Amino acid sequence: MTHCLIHKFSYYTDLNKDERALLLQLEDRKISYKAGECIAAKGDPCDHLYILHDGWAYVSSTLDVKLRSIFDVRLNADFVGLSDLAFQHHLHDFYALTNVVVCPFPKKNLGAMFDQSPKLRDVFLLILSREQAIAKERVISIGRRTAIERVAHFLMELNVRHSLLYPSEDTVFDFPLTLDHMGDLLGLSPVHVSRSMSMLKENGYITYNRTRVKILQMDKLITMSGFNPVFLEKPERMIPQELEYAEA
Amino acid sequence: MTHCLIHKFSYYTDLNKDERALLLQLEDRKISYKAGECIAAKGDPCDHLYILHDGWAYVSSTLDVKLRSIFDVRLNADFVGLSDLAFQHHLHDFYALTNVVVCPFPKKNLGAMFDQSPKLRDVFLLILSREQAIAKERVISIGRRTAIERVAHFLMELNVRHSLLYPSEDTVFDFPLTLDHMGDLLGLSPVHVSRSMSMLKENGYITYNRTRVKILQMDKLITMSGFNPVFLEKPERMIPQELEYAEA
DNA sequence: CGTTCGGTTGAGCTTTGTCAAACCGCGTGG
DNA sequence: CCACGCGGTTTGACAAAGCTCAACCGAACG
Numbered sequence: 238m239t240h241c242l243i244h245k246f247s248y249y250t251d252l253n254k255d256e257r258a259l260l261l262q263l264e265d266r267k268i269s270y271k272a273g274e275c276i277a278a279k280g281d282p283c284d285h286l287y288i289l290h291d292g293w294a295y296v297s298s299t300l301d302v303k304l305r306s307i308f309d310v311r312l313n314a315d316f317v318g319l320s321d322l323a324f325q326h327h328l329h330d331f332y333a334l335t336n337v338v339v340c341p342f343p344k345k346n347l348g349a350m351f352d353q354s355p356k357l358r359d360v361f362l363l364i365l366s367r368e369q370a371i372a373k374e375r376v377i378s379i380g381r382r383t384a385i386e387r388v389a390h391f392l393m394e395l396n397v398r399h400s401l402l403y404p405s406e407d408t409v410f411d412f413p414l415t416l417d418h419m420g421d422l423l424g425l426s427p428v429h430v431s432r433s434m435s436m437l438k439e440n441g442y443i444t445y446n447r448t449r450v451k452i453l454q455m456d457k458l459i460t461m462s463g464f465n466p467v468f469l470e471k472p473e474r475m476i477p478q479e480l481e482y483a484e485a
Numbered sequence: 486m487t488h489c490l491i492h493k494f495s496y497y498t499d500l501n502k503d504e505r506a507l508l509l510q511l512e513d514r515k516i517s518y519k520a521g522e523c524i525a526a527k528g529d530p531c532d533h534l535y536i537l538h539d540g541w542a543y544v545s546s547t548l549d550v551k552l553r554s555i556f557d558v559r560l561n562a563d564f565v566g567l568s569d570l571a572f573q574h575h576l577h578d579f580y581a582l583t584n585v586v587v588c589p590f591p592k593k594n595l596g597a598m599f600d601q602s603p604k605l606r607d608v609f610l611l612i613l614s615r616e617q618a619i620a621k622e623r624v625i626s627i628g629r630r631t632a633i634e635r636v637a638h639f640l641m642e643l644n645v646r647h648s649l650l651y652p653s654e655d656t657v658f659d660f661p662l663t664l665d666h667m668g669d670l671l672g673l674s675p676v677h678v679s680r681s682m683s684m685l686k687e688n689g690y691i692t693y694n695r696t697r698v699k700i701l702q703m704d705k706l707i708t709m710s711g712f713n714p715v716f717l718e719k720p721e722r723m724i725p726q727e728l729e730y731a732e733a
Numbered sequence: 734c735g736t737t738c739g740g741t742t743g744a745g746c747t748t749t750g751t752c753a754a755a756c757c758g759c760g761t762g763g
Numbered sequence: 764c765c766a767c768g769c770g771g772t773t774t775g776a777c778a779a780a781g782c783t784c785a786a787c788c789g790a791a792c793g
Binding site: 282304320322323324328329347351363365366368369370372376380421463467468 | 544546548549552553554556569570571572576577596600603606607610611613614616617618620621623624625627628629667671672677707711715717
Binding site: 382383427429432447 | 780782783784790
């Protein structure tokens with residue numbers, strides 16, 4: 238995965254030479270962060286977006302000393318900072334969960350890119366839209382599902398997102414999250430997350446250790462959590478009508 | 486408020502004649518729905534967006550017969566259907582909460598509009614971004630705040646959104662939501678919402694009846710709920726760098 | 734080895750949910 | 764004009780889900 242942006246965009250549409258060149262321009266530098274470091278913090282000037290090139294990151298917001306919300310986890314080829322796109326200062330915090338390398342690019346270059354390629358613009362909109370859909374699923378989970386359903390649902394989400402990146406591994410994935418992360422993601426206490434995970438293991442639905450999760454009974458997890466992967470679905474379902482361009 | 490789109494966009498930027506004309510083209514028809522009617526349902530083909538011209542609407546998703554999540558409430562001049570922008574079929578349900586009138590316009594016209602005016606395109610991105618920020622605040626509320634804090638926070642959000650529309654009324658606003666709506670919005674049971682509202686009234690922070698809410702002690706509500714209006718803030722804070730155009 | 738960080742487990746407590754009854758305002762129809 | 768019924772709200776008693784605290788464990792790492 239040397240060119241994340243191209244990889245990401247071509248997931249949604251076919252790219253010609255010019256479009257690839259435009260995307261390559263964006264991805265000029267690389268920056269590394271160690272696990273736990275802050276990539277950007279609330280209040281920082283927000284003039285760059287990042288593409289996650291390697292590792293895991295997450296988007297969060299800290300209210301009180303002991304009150305944190307994690308909105309989402311960012312995997313390979315995901316954008317970091319997209320949620321603050323239109324703001325001059327970051328509204329949220331962005332942390333490296335593992336060691337990461339990111340490609341920063343100035344937000345102001347986006348405008349030029351959109352001018353030159355409406356197609357890329359629309360794919361960008363599509364990506365924004367997908368992120369919104371993921372966020373809405375989280376609201377459903379936190380607001381209306383029980384603890385164990387939330388955990389099951391989130392594991393299924395991770396499994397799908399992981400297998401879209403690495404199609405060969407469709408039931409196992411890395412799992413660098415701690416119970417605290419899980420709790421803040423799902424609106425639970427870390428000890429209750431632990432109990433829920435244990436129950437899933439006891440039922441024989443999953444196995445896991447500190448670093449990896451393996452899905453054993455996907456069907457059970459799907460039915461118990463009401464998981465429906467449309468919101469992460471393959472491009473043919475997601476291409477918006479605006480995207481019907483004649484290939485010039 | 487005869488031209489909602491123009492009103493909405495000029496909240497974020499100054500519009501010249503051409504831009505106004507472009508926006509007017511979108512707003513050609515009007516459709517009315519009675520309170521409770523469905524404007525668009527999950528699975529319906531998604532080829533139109535709507536601007537809410539009058540009344541309240543909401544975005545929701547129904548899981549089980551007795552499990553519903555409401556993601557957001559839509560007020561005057563808000564978009565309806567934006568969250569499914571990039572999908573060919575709706576992912577969510579859109580209901581009229583009161584009698585409403587909406588202006589539909591075909592999604593495919595957006596592309597042409599963006600081609601003709603990068604400025605409008607960027608304002609559109611900005612609006613999308615603001616909606617995401619509202620969604621994130623909801624995640625924080627549901628995941629990490631107590632029942633009474635959630636209610637207080639939501640009332641403050643409504644108060645700010647209302648007063649942006651009607652600056653003369655800055656502590657009173659219409660309130661057509663039932664306890665069921667509130668519960669599904671905030672991840673609570675309707676009876677617990679009732680208790681929370683009663684407590685806010687007993688404390689002297691608010692008064693309310695079936696149709697209106699009045700804020701009595703805004704400072705108390707703000708501190709107790711950790712409300713911070715940046716995520717709804719005035720345009721000068723929100724204009725993204727891409728928006729710095731020379732007025733042609 | 735000892736320390737640290739994270740995970741597990743148990744006991745007791747708090748918050749919120751459920752169920753059911755009573756209530757209230759309002760519109761309808763006798 | 765009054766009685767009724769309907770949709771929504773309030774209140775109380777009780778149950779359940781999830782939280783907190785604290786002790787303990789095990790792996791990783793210096």
